[in-house]
Every structure is written in structure tokens, then in C-alpha cells.
Amino acid sequence: MTKKFSKENVLNLLRQALNNTTANFHSEQWEAIEILVLKRARLLVVQRTGWGKSMVYFLATRLLREQGAGPTLLVSPLLALMRNQIEAAQRINVKAATVNSTNQKDWQIIREQLLLNNIDILLISPERLANDDFREKMLLPVADRIGLFVVDEAHCISDWGHDFRPDYRRIKRIVQALPSNIPVLATTATANNRVVADIQTQLGKNINLLRGPLARTSLQLQTIHIPTTAARMAWLAEHLPQLAGSGIIYTLTVRDSQRVAEWLQACGIDAHAYHANLKEERENLEQALLKNQLKALVATSALGMGFDKPDMGFVIHFQRPGSVVHYYQQVGRAGRALEQAYGILLSGDEDQRITDYFINTAFPPQAHINEVLTALNQAEDGLTQKRLKNILRV
Structure with missing residues (x-):
């Protein structure tokens, strides 16, 4: 060597x-x-x-x-x-x-x-x-x-x-x-x-x-069921200023990221929405969070894998994520270089409805599925992807 x-x-x-x-x-x-x-x-x-x-x-x-x-x-x-x-x-x-x-x-x-x-x-x-x-x-x-x-x-x-x-x-x-x-x-x-x-x-x-082991001893995890969005927003306004450092509040939808951010700003808390529809602003928002120039980003999953802020003090979920794996991926943003950080899951009555919507919209319409199956069934020797697209005009 x-x-x-x-x-x-x-x-x-x-x-x-x-x-x-x-x-x-x-x-x-x-x-x-x-x-x-x-x-x-x-x-x-x-x-x-x-x-x-x-x-x-x-x-x-x-x-x-x-x-x-x-x-x-x-x-x-x-x-x-x-x-x-x-x-x-x-x-x-x-x-x-x-x-x-x-x-x-x-x-x-x-x-x-x-x-x-x-x-x-x-x-x-x-x-x-x-x-x-x-x-x-x-x-x-x-x-x-x-x-x-x-x-x-x-x-x-x-x-x-x-x-x-x-x-x-x-x-x-x-x-x-x-x-x-x-x-x-x-x-x-x-x-x-x-x-x-x-x-x-x-x-x-x-x-x-x-x-290696996937456990994170620095993370203190808790879950709180608060049925309505209004009650959860009130909870955030009361408790967010008490949490040390800065962090991320995850929402399931763009609309909620905007709504929660606007509410927190109205309460005098420096929070900003972050989602895929933002273009040039996203990098500036990331830098502001990295430099602790704001209290929180209220983000969709657009802020996720690989975002590295070692001193992030908390990750709060405004709704329950779609899976345990998504939760682990997101809550793992917090406490990488801190002795203690917090992961707080606020679950609500609308969680399952939103999750079901994303699951259902991830699949093509039934009519389109039937068209594909019919085309494949009628082709004795199978179809290339290009030929199938031509038949379906997609």
C-alpha cells in the first residue's frame, strides 16, 4: 500500500x-x-x-x-x-x-x-x-x-x-x-x-x-394523532418555536405545503413552502435551511433523498407518509451530527384518503389497460414497444 x-x-x-x-x-x-x-x-x-x-x-x-x-x-x-x-x-x-x-x-x-x-x-x-x-x-x-x-x-x-x-x-x-x-x-x-x-x-x-444497522440513537421519535388539519396547524404554531434549531415539515401535497407555510408565517414563524413546482427558488431555499436562516421548510417529498444537513434539529410529518420506508428515508434527515434530534409524526383523519388517491392515480385508467391487453392478445407473434405505441397512438 x-x-x-x-x-x-x-x-x-x-x-x-x-x-x-x-x-x-x-x-x-x-x-x-x-x-x-x-x-x-x-x-x-x-x-x-x-x-x-x-x-x-x-x-x-x-x-x-x-x-x-x-x-x-x-x-x-x-x-x-x-x-x-x-x-x-x-x-x-x-x-x-x-x-x-x-x-x-x-x-x-x-x-x-x-x-x-x-x-x-x-x-x-x-x-x-x-x-x-x-x-x-x-x-x-x-x-x-x-x-x-x-x-x-x-x-x-x-x-x-x-x-x-x-x-x-x-x-x-x-x-x-x-x-x-x-x-x-x-x-x-x-x-x-x-x-x-x-x-x-x-x-x-x-x-x-x-x-450495517439502520437504527439512529440520536433520534427521538414520537407520534401524535390530531384528527383535523386546523388542529395540527395550531399545534405547529405552538410547539415549533420550542424546538431547537431548524428542520423540515413534510406534507403529502403541494397544496398543504403552501397552506401550512402561509399559516406559520402569519404566526410569525419563518417557514417556507418547498415542492417540485418551484424551480429557481428551490436552491435558495435549500441554502437558507442549510445556513439556519429560517426555522423550517414545509416540503413535499421533493426534498428528500440525499439532502444533507448534519445539524438538522427536527423532522415533522404533517401527515402519515405512504409507507414505513418513506418515513425512514425522510425522518433520517434529522440529527446526523447532533446528540439529540426529534422526529414527530402528526397523523390525521385524511391520511389514508390521500395515500389511496396517490396509489390509484399511479396506475393507468382501466380502459387503457384493456386496450393494451386487447392489442397484445390479437398479435400472434407479440409486439415490440414501438409497434404497440403505434397501434394505441400514444
């Missing part, structure tokens, strides 16, 4: 990245880095929120680049996640860039820098992998010199995952095409045994697995 890859030197990099001179490796963090950098192997990491999965691939990228490897390609599901990670990477002199729908004016410059080997890690969404122009102009020219391939929030790759994304399935073909000596890292905090097995199938049965 070279001097640069000594545990002591990597620990110094970790402390630099975290801006904490007393930080230490979490359990199995060092082992994960060894698997990727020393063994150049494939690895699935299933660890609790706040464990430091992003530090593993940033440090591995830094070390692999020092050894002459090509850039890291990171598939990441959310823009908020990408923005946080770019800032974290810069603290250890890892040059990161992202290609997404909000920075199209920068694409040409990023492509030039990538081809010149001046970018250490490129962050993209799974949907970007489906873009022919991206694959031709950016991915293919560097495909033979990728130093590390990372699949963040890897439960999205699984049919059984709570946030399955069809575009993640393309990752399987990419991984299969990579040389065996190119390390691959998949990370998640929310994968049960069935999801883990599916991820292993997608990324290769020879993939190493590091799996």
Missing part, C-alpha cells in the same frame, strides 16, 4: 472534507474504500442515513485519480442531492460537475473539461442515461477510461424498491459492459432483503456487500 493510501492519510482527507479535526471513520467506511481502491471490486453499501456513503465515493475518487484513473461517473436521482454533493466534493479538491436540465448553458464547457480529463466526478440523473445526445457526446468518449461507477440511492434500481425508476434499469447494461477491474459502488439506506437481492442480480452476483 502506498503512503497516499495509508489509513492515516485517508483519515486526514475525511477530516478535511467534514471540516472536523476529530472526525473518525464510521464502522466499515475504511473497508469500503479499500474494496474500491485497493481491490478495484464491486460493492453494495447498505447503511443508515448519516453514515457517510458520499464520503466513501468522494475519497475513493480522490485516491483513484491520484493513481491515474479516469473520472468517476455518479448516477444520482435528485438535483438537491447533486448540489449538496458538488459542494462536499470541493472541500477535498475533487472537481465535480453535473449535467441536468437546469444548466444546459454549461453543457458544452463541461463536455470539453470532461474530455480534457479535468473533471474528477460527473453527476447525472438516471433519466440522462436515456438521452441519446448525452450518451454520444459525453458518455461514449470517456466510457473506456471511467475510474469508478457509482449508483447512489440504489434501491431505485429494484422493482421492489420504494422509489423504483425504470431509467435505472439501463445501469445494468452499463455495468455489464464495464471491464471487471473497474470498481462499482452502489449505496442505499433503505433496502430490505428482497431489494438487496434484486440489486445484486442487477449489478452482478459477485458484488461485495457491507450492511
Whole structure:
């Protein structure tokens, strides 16, 4: 092992990245880095929120680049996640860039820098992998010199995952095409045994697995049933000022995020709505929360996976989330670097009705299902997807 890859030197990099001179490796963090950098192997990491999965691939990228490897390609599901990670990477002199729908004016410059080997890690969404122009102009020219391939929030790759994304399935073909000596890292905090097995199938049965406990001792959890929205809003106005620090209030709908934020502002509490319909404001709101410049963001699930605020004091759910996995993912935003933080679930009478609505609208109308089944039944030799779309005129 070279001097640069000594545990002591990597620990110094970790402390630099975290801006904490007393930080230490979490359990199995060092082992994960060894698997990727020393063994150049494939690895699935299933660890609790706040464990430091992003530090593993940033440090591995830094070390692999020092050894002459090509850039890291990171598939990441959310823009908020990408923005946080770019800032974290810069603290250890890892040059990161992202290609997404909000920075199209920068694409040409990023492509030039990538081809010149001046970018250490490129962050993209799974949907970007489906873009022919991206694959031709950016991915293919560097495909033979990728130093590390990372699949963040890897439960999205699984049919059984709570946030399955069809575009993640393309990752399987990419991984299969990579040389065996190119390390691959998949990370998640929310994968049960069935999801883990599916991820292993997608990324290769020879993939190493590091799996730790998912409990968070710093989080104090409680649930309070308050039947009406008005009573819950009154509860927030009374108790939110008593909670230390800043945090997130999750709602199931955009309308509720706006309504609750407006109510809290009327009560003199600095809270702002955050949802997918906001565009340019979202980054400013994220930064305001990170810097404790407001008390709370009243957010839909648009503020979720990967948003990293280590000193977040609380996460409150205004309604019950759609699943236990969604709850774990969201409440895990709080207390990552605090001795105590609070997760408070306010359940109401309308929770099940809203959840049922989202479940029902996730499926196509029955008439459309019948059309598809009829078309398939009438085709003796089956149909390609393109032919099926032509028949249905979709």
C-alpha cells in the first residue's frame, strides 16, 4: 500500500472534507474504500442515513485519480442531492460537475473539461442515461477510461424498491459492459432483503456487500394523532418555536405545503413552502435551511433523498407518509451530527384518503389497460414497444 493510501492519510482527507479535526471513520467506511481502491471490486453499501456513503465515493475518487484513473461517473436521482454533493466534493479538491436540465448553458464547457480529463466526478440523473445526445457526446468518449461507477440511492434500481425508476434499469447494461477491474459502488439506506437481492442480480452476483444497522440513537421519535388539519396547524404554531434549531415539515401535497407555510408565517414563524413546482427558488431555499436562516421548510417529498444537513434539529410529518420506508428515508434527515434530534409524526383523519388517491392515480385508467391487453392478445407473434405505441397512438 502506498503512503497516499495509508489509513492515516485517508483519515486526514475525511477530516478535511467534514471540516472536523476529530472526525473518525464510521464502522466499515475504511473497508469500503479499500474494496474500491485497493481491490478495484464491486460493492453494495447498505447503511443508515448519516453514515457517510458520499464520503466513501468522494475519497475513493480522490485516491483513484491520484493513481491515474479516469473520472468517476455518479448516477444520482435528485438535483438537491447533486448540489449538496458538488459542494462536499470541493472541500477535498475533487472537481465535480453535473449535467441536468437546469444548466444546459454549461453543457458544452463541461463536455470539453470532461474530455480534457479535468473533471474528477460527473453527476447525472438516471433519466440522462436515456438521452441519446448525452450518451454520444459525453458518455461514449470517456466510457473506456471511467475510474469508478457509482449508483447512489440504489434501491431505485429494484422493482421492489420504494422509489423504483425504470431509467435505472439501463445501469445494468452499463455495468455489464464495464471491464471487471473497474470498481462499482452502489449505496442505499433503505433496502430490505428482497431489494438487496434484486440489486445484486442487477449489478452482478459477485458484488461485495457491507450492511450495517439502520437504527439512529440520536433520534427521538414520537407520534401524535390530531384528527383535523386546523388542529395540527395550531399545534405547529405552538410547539415549533420550542424546538431547537431548524428542520423540515413534510406534507403529502403541494397544496398543504403552501397552506401550512402561509399559516406559520402569519404566526410569525419563518417557514417556507418547498415542492417540485418551484424551480429557481428551490436552491435558495435549500441554502437558507442549510445556513439556519429560517426555522423550517414545509416540503413535499421533493426534498428528500440525499439532502444533507448534519445539524438538522427536527423532522415533522404533517401527515402519515405512504409507507414505513418513506418515513425512514425522510425522518433520517434529522440529527446526523447532533446528540439529540426529534422526529414527530402528526397523523390525521385524511391520511389514508390521500395515500389511496396517490396509489390509484399511479396506475393507468382501466380502459387503457384493456386496450393494451386487447392489442397484445390479437398479435400472434407479440409486439415490440414501438409497434404497440403505434397501434394505441400514444
